[in-house]
Every structure is written in structure tokens, then in C-alpha cells.
Amino acid sequence: MELLLEGLTGVFQISVLFILLMGIIAGITIGSLPGLTATMGVALILPVTFGMEPVTGILLLIGVYFGAVYGGSLTAILINTPGTPASAATAIDGYALSKKGLAHKALTVSTISSSIGGIFSVIVLILIAPQLAVFALKFSAPETFALAVFGISIISSIAGKSMVKGLIAGFIGLLIATVGIDPIGGFPRFTFDNTNLSSGINLIPVMIGLFAASEAFRAMGNIFSTRKLTIVVEKVKLKWIEFKILIGTILRSGAIGTFIGMIPGAGGDIAAFVAYNEAKRFSKNKEDFGKGEMKGIAAPEAANNGVTGGAMIPLLTLGIPGDAVTAVLLGALMVQGIQPGPMLFENNGPIVYTLFVGMLVANFMILIVGLFGIRLFTKILLVPTTVLTPIILVFCVVGSYSLGNNYFDVLVMLIAGIVGYFLMRYGFPASPIILGIILGPLMESNFRRALVMSQGNFDIFFTRPITVVLLVLAVLTLFSPLLTKKVKKPKVEGDV
Amino acid sequence: MKKPNYISGLIIIIIAGFFYSQTFDFPQLDSQLIGADFMPRVYCIMLILLGCILLIQTYRDKEEADEQENTMKYSIGAMFFVILYVIVIPYIGFYISTFLLVLGLLLFSKVKNKILLIAIPVGTSLFIYVFFQILLKVSIPMGTLFS
Numbered sequence: 001m002e003l004l005l006e007g008l009t010g011v012f013q014i015s016v017l018f019i020l021l022m023g024i025i026a027g028i029t030i031g032s033l034p035g036l037t038a039t040m041g042v043a044l045i046l047p048v049t050f051g052m053e054p055v056t057g058i059l060l061l062i063g064v065y066f067g068a069v070y071g072g073s074l075t076a077i078l079i080n081t082p083g084t085p086a087s088a089a090t091a092i093d094g095y096a097l098s099k100k101g102l103a104h105k106a107l108t109v110s111t112i113s114s115s116i117g118g119i120f121s122v123i124v125l126i127l128i129a130p131q132l133a134v135f136a137l138k139f140s141a142p143e144t145f146a147l148a149v150f151g152i153s154i155i156s157s158i159a160g161k162s163m164v165k166g167l168i169a170g171f172i173g174l175l176i177a178t179v180g181i182d183p184i185g186g187f188p189r190f191t192f193d194n195t196n197l198s199s200g201i202n203l204i205p206v207m208i209g210l211f212a213a214s215e216a217f218r219a220m221g222n223i224f225s226t227r228k229l230t231i232v233v234e235k236v237k238l239k240w241i242e243f244k245i246l247i248g249t250i251l252r253s254g255a256i257g258t259f260i261g262m263i264p265g266a267g268g269d270i271a272a273f274v275a276y277n278e279a280k281r282f283s284k285n286k287e288d289f290g291k292g293e294m295k296g297i298a299a300p301e302a303a304n305n306g307v308t309g310g311a312m313i314p315l316l317t318l319g320i321p322g323d324a325v326t327a328v329l330l331g332a333l334m335v336q337g338i339q340p341g342p343m344l345f346e347n348n349g350p351i352v353y354t355l356f357v358g359m360l361v362a363n364f365m366i367l368i369v370g371l372f373g374i375r376l377f378t379k380i381l382l383v384p385t386t387v388l389t390p391i392i393l394v395f396c397v398v399g400s401y402s403l404g405n406n407y408f409d410v411l412v413m414l415i416a417g418i419v420g421y422f423l424m425r426y427g428f429p430a431s432p433i434i435l436g437i438i439l440g441p442l443m444e445s446n447f448r449r450a451l452v453m454s455q456g457n458f459d460i461f462f463t464r465p466i467t468v469v470l471l472v473l474a475v476l477t478l479f480s481p482l483l484t485k486k487v488k489k490p491k492v493e494g495d496v
Numbered sequence: 497m498k499k500p501n502y503i504s505g506l507i508i509i510i511i512a513g514f515f516y517s518q519t520f521d522f523p524q525l526d527s528q529l530i531g532a533d534f535m536p537r538v539y540c541i542m543l544i545l546l547g548c549i550l551l552i553q554t555y556r557d558k559e560e561a562d563e564q565e566n567t568m569k570y571s572i573g574a575m576f577f578v579i580l581y582v583i584v585i586p587y588i589g590f591y592i593s594t595f596l597l598v599l600g601l602l603l604f605s606k607v608k609n610k611i612l613l614i615a616i617p618v619g620t621s622l623f624i625y626v627f628f629q630i631l632l633k634v635s636i637p638m639g640t641l642f643s
Contacts, residue, residue: 182532185523190515398624401637425568444535451530
């Protein structure tokens with residue numbers, strides 16, 4: 001409780017609130033631009049945060065993250081193009097309502113559901129995370145190794161179409177992570193006598209390249225397929241009675257989203273579709289779904305914002321990012337000298353609780369900004385890609401340069417961007433690479449430390465209960481896509 | 497997607513093989529059972545195996561998968577613009593090169609609106625100046641030609 005109060009004082013300062021608000025607005029803007037994802041937004045804004053206080057910087061990124069997830073629904077509802085994959089389910093009924101001229105109502109439902117789903121998930125985060133962290137404190141080298149293996153095993157769920165290609169991407173990431181000084185012996189590896197390489201390849205420029213530059217290159221290939229848009233948002237208000245019917249759906253979907261968010265590898269898109277299907281299953285008028293049923297907007301929106309708080313649980317307590325956005329956030333925390341994991345709650349308690357309070361405030365801000373700014377944000381959709389792409393590319397270069405005024409980082413970003421473009425084009429996903437770079441050193445150093453503990457005996461990995469459970473979980477996770485493929489049925493084709 | 501799969505599979509095997517060969521140059525302590533070379537070797541072997549699986553999968557996959565509709569021409573063009581940009585920044589400085597890059601990319605994507613052609617490049621440079629140089633105090637390179 002004391003820590004929560006400390007968090008409150010940490011957040012309720014004019015400058016922090018202002019930066020959080022800026023983050024939300026930037027996030028909504030980025031999320032509502034088709035082709036710009038939450039991950040790209042966070043990666044682009046990341047360099048800006050280095051000069052800030054750790055908490056302020058992270059809250060800015062959280063604002064961008066939450067705002068972008070919410071903003072993705074704007075385009076889904078208005079032009080049937082989900083701004084982020086997580087809002088693909090929203091497009092089904094959202095666009096149907098827009099076609100009936102009820103876009104304003106649809107956006108209001110989406111705003112309210114998003115913020116309630118988000119608030120719900122942050123409350124769960126505040127309740128669960130400290131307990132999990134206390135449990136994880138017992139972890140020693142073998143457990144941490146198993147945890148890292150588990151974290152890496154989620155590659156299979158984020159691999160996309162081809163599991164082999166996802167795994168290749170993951171191992172490329174792991175191999176990149178070995179460049180530099182080896183974590184135990186201190187020997188240089190793959191440095192080719194280059195001093196820049198001896199400290200390893202910096203994660204941030206790789207992320208900016210893979211998630212922002214490569215997307216910008218891809219957008220250049222699509223510039224002549226952009227269509228003309230005309231958006232009219234009539235002001236038809238949501239009535240209190242209509243909202244009352246939705247409350248059950250919103251809370252249930254928020255819970256679904258939070259729970260799915262906690263599982264590494266299962267992101268907002270899965271949560272949104274599961275919540276949508278559940279809402280349909282619970283509904284008396286199943287045939288209304290797909291024709292503009294408001295529950296069909298409330299469910300996926302509450303769920304995909306619920307994921308945000310849920311995904312922070314494994315990130316903060318175990319240091320395991322569940323998807324690309326949380327991987328970027330993990331990178332940001334590490335740059336600020338905050339190492340997520342069980343020790344975080346011991347060492348940086350006040351910071352953690354300030355983040356918690358900040359996340360609650362962020363969701364309230366979404367509600368306010370969303371309700372008052374809807375009509376303004378619809379104007380963003382009119383910005384053409386041709387204008388955006390050059391600006392994004394300049395930002396990629398300046399951003400990676402400003403990390404440490406080092407030109408080498410710019411080269412790393414550029415190579416990552418170009419390689420990333422070709423990888424994406426030929427079906428290799430980018431997120432496993434990042435996951436490999438982040439978790440590789442954690443896995444290797446603890447693997448070797450564990451073997452030093454056991455004097456070279458591999459039994460240490462099979463005789464400790466938590467280690468065994470985590471390794472079994474890792475194997476199950478690796479093969480889970482074969483099972484979950486049936487759950488995820490994206491029906492909407494969109495530029496996501 | 498057959499041809500790209502073959503090519504990417506081969507590239508991965510070659511790169512992994514090269515990195516594998518490099519691991520023999522790592523300095524070693526005799527006392528260590530699992531040394532600095534162990535994990536990189538595991539990763540390389542896995543990459544070679546996965547590369548082979550990709551080749552075999554592609555070979556056995558009969559259907560010719562869908563071709564992508566968007567052309568690569570403009571994407572690769574943009575890459576050349578950015579490569580050139582990164583090369584010239586140290587010489588002519590950040591602001592002039594940014595102006596030229598943004599203007600170049602806009603022309604490249606056939607933007608004809610004259611106001612946009614001036615406003616976007618100037619605006620971008622100005623924004624970077626205010627935000628990065630003044631607010632974040634990043635030392636933006638001014639270029640050897642002007643210093």
C-alpha cells in the first residue's frame with residue numbers, strides 16, 4: 001500500500017502526466033495509421049526516452065503502447081483496415097456499424113471498452129505480479145536457464161505461417177546475441193577484431209531496423225495502391241441503456257484478454273478473436289454478429305487492451321517478453337538500467353508501483369482523449385503513406401544515432417532494416433530474432449553457471465522441480481501452435 | 497515462394513557454416529567443460545539443420561505459392577536512397593542530407609503537390625533540430641564540409 005502511494009506521487013506530477021498524455025496521443029496517432037503498428041511506434045519513440053528519467057521514459061513508451069492498441073481500432077471501424085493485428089476482430093462489427101452511419105457510436109463503444117479492459121488488466125497486474133515475483137526470487141541458475149528456454153519456446157507461437165522459418169529467425173537472434181564478449185569467460189566471440197563489435201550488437205538499433213525501417217521500405221512498395229478516403233462521422237450518441245447491456249461482455253472480455261496476455265506468445269490478436277467468439281456464444285442474438293452488433297466491438301476491444309496489463313506480468317516479474325512490443329519495452333527498461341525480473345520488485349519497488357499507477361492513469365487518459373478527440377483522430381487517416389514513409393526513415397536514422405552518438409549503430413539499424421525487409425518478404429518473422437537477442441545471453445550464462453554449480457553434471461536440469469516444470473512447459477509451448485491453430489480464425493483481411 | 501526459399505535456405509546454411517568455422521578460433525580455458533564456443537556451435541548446427549529442413553520442405557511442397565503483388569522496385573529504390581543518405585551525412589551534415597533525402601523520396605513516390613514537397617522536408621529537418629538537438633541535446637553531425 002505504501003508503495004502504491006509512492007507510485008501515486010510519482011505519477012501525479014505535471015511533467016509526468018504531460019509526457020504520458022503525449023505518449024497516448026502519439027500512440028493513438030501511430031495505431032490509427034494503417035501500416036504503423038504498436039511495435040513500430042514504441043521502437044521509433046524509444047530513442048527519445050534515453051535522456052529522460054527512467055520512469056518518465058518508460059511511461060512515455062507505455063502511453064504509446066496502450067494508445068496504439070486503442071488507436072488500431074479506429075481504422076478497423078472506419079475503413080475496415082485494422083491498424084494493428086489486434087483490432088482485426090473489431091473490424092467485423094465495427095465496420096458494419098460504420099456502413100450504417102453509426103461510426104460515432106461504434107467508436108464510443110470501442111473507447112469505453114478499451115479503457116475498462118485496460119484498467120481491469122492493470123488491477124490484475126497489481127494484484128498478481130508481486131506474488132509471482134516473490135515466488136520467482138527462489139530461482140537460481142538452472143531455473144533461470146529453464147525460464148529463458150521457456151521464453152524462447154514461444155517463438156513457435158509467434159512464428160506465423162512457417163514454423164521452420166520462425167525457428168530459423170529465433171536461432172539467428174540467438175547467434176547475434178553471442179557476438180561480443182562471452183558472458184562467463186570474457187573471451188571475444190565473432191568480433192572480427194572490430195572494437196564496435198566487442199561490446200556486442202546493440203539491441204535497440206536492431207529493433208528500430210527490424211520493426212520500423214523494414215516496414216517503411218515495405219510501405220514504399222505499396223505506395224501506388226493507396227485508395228482515396230472519405231470519412232464522415234455522424235454524431236449519434238451511445239445511450240446509457242445500450243451501454244448497460246455491454247458491461248457483462250466488457251468485463252468478461254477484459255478478463256479473457258488479461259489471462260491470454262499473461263501467456264507469453266499469445267498476443268492481442270488471439271485474445272480479441274477468443275473474446276469475440278465468447279461474446280457470440282453468450283449472446284441470445286447470435287445472428288446479429290457481423291452485422292453491426294455492439295458486443296462485437298466491445299468484446300475484442302476490451303480483450304486486446306486487457307492483454308496490455310496481462311503481458312506486463314511475465315515481463316516485469318520474470319523478464320520474459322510475451323510478444324514484440326513487450327520485447328521492445330524490455331529493451332527500453334534495460335537501457336534505463338532497470339533489469340526486469342524477480343529482483344526488480346526488491347530493488348526498484350517504487351519504480352514498479354509508479355509504472356502500475358501510470359498504467360492505470362494511461363487507461364483513464366485513453367477514455368478521456370478517446371471520447372473528446374474521436375472526430376479529430378479520424379482526420380489522421382487522411383495522411384498519405386507517401387508523406388509518412390520518408391519521415392519514418394529519417395527518424396530511424398536519427399533515433400539509432402542518438403543512442404550513443406555512434407555511427408556504428410546507424411549502420412546496424414540500416415542492415416537490420418534491409419535484411420529485415422527481405423526476411424519479412426520471404427516469410428521469416430522478425431520478432432523471434434529480437435526474442436533470441438534478448439533471451440540468448442540470459443539462457444547461455446545461466447546454463448553455464450548451472451553447470452559450474454553442478455561441476456559439469458547435466459542432472460541439475462532434471463532433478464530440480466521448478467526447472468523440470470519450466471522445461472516441460474517449454475516443450476509444450478513449442479508444440480502448442482499445432483493445438484491453437486483451431487482457435488485463431490482471422491476472418492478479416494487487412495493491411496496489418 | 498520456391499526459389500526464394502531455396503536461396504534463403506542456402507544462405508542460412510552458408511552463414512551458419514562460416515560462423516561455425518569461426519568458433520574454432522575462440523580462446524579456451526582447458527578447465528571449462530562448456531566453454532565460450534559451446535552455445536554458438538549449438539546455434540550454428542541448429543541453423544544448418546533448419547536450413548536443410550527448409551530446403552527439403554520446399555522441394556517436397558508441390559504447390560507453387562502465391563506471388564506477392566507489390567513490386568520490390570520501390571522498396572529497393574528507397575533502400576538506395578537511405579544508404580546514400582547514411583553515406584553523405586558525415587560530409588554534408590545531417591540537415592542538408594535530411595532535406596535532400598525527404599525531398600528525393602517524395603519525388604520518387606511521385607508526389608506532385610509543391611507545398612508538400614517543400615513543407616515536409618523543411619518540417620522534418622526543423623522538427624529534428626528542435627526535438628533532438630535542442631530538447632534532447634543530441635550532437636547532430638554538421639558535416640566535415642562545414643566545420
